[in-house]
Amino acid sequence: MNDFLVVGVLLSRVRVEEKLLLAELERRGVEIVRFDDRQFTLDLSAPDPAMSRCDVVLERCINHLRALYTL
16 A cells, blocks of 8 residues: 555636646645546546546646546
């Protein structure tokens, strides 16, 4: 079992709020994996290894429909 947390962040653009969230996560020693929702595809037959290692994924997309269908 790992002693560290891996947080995935699904986002469109890094706005002020995301910068603050990412900075605080880094300050706390959390590993962050960023996913750009404009380029992200979810293939259920071949899961993305980066997504598989995330303990939790934060959805911070600008476009609500894109976020809804991505998750």
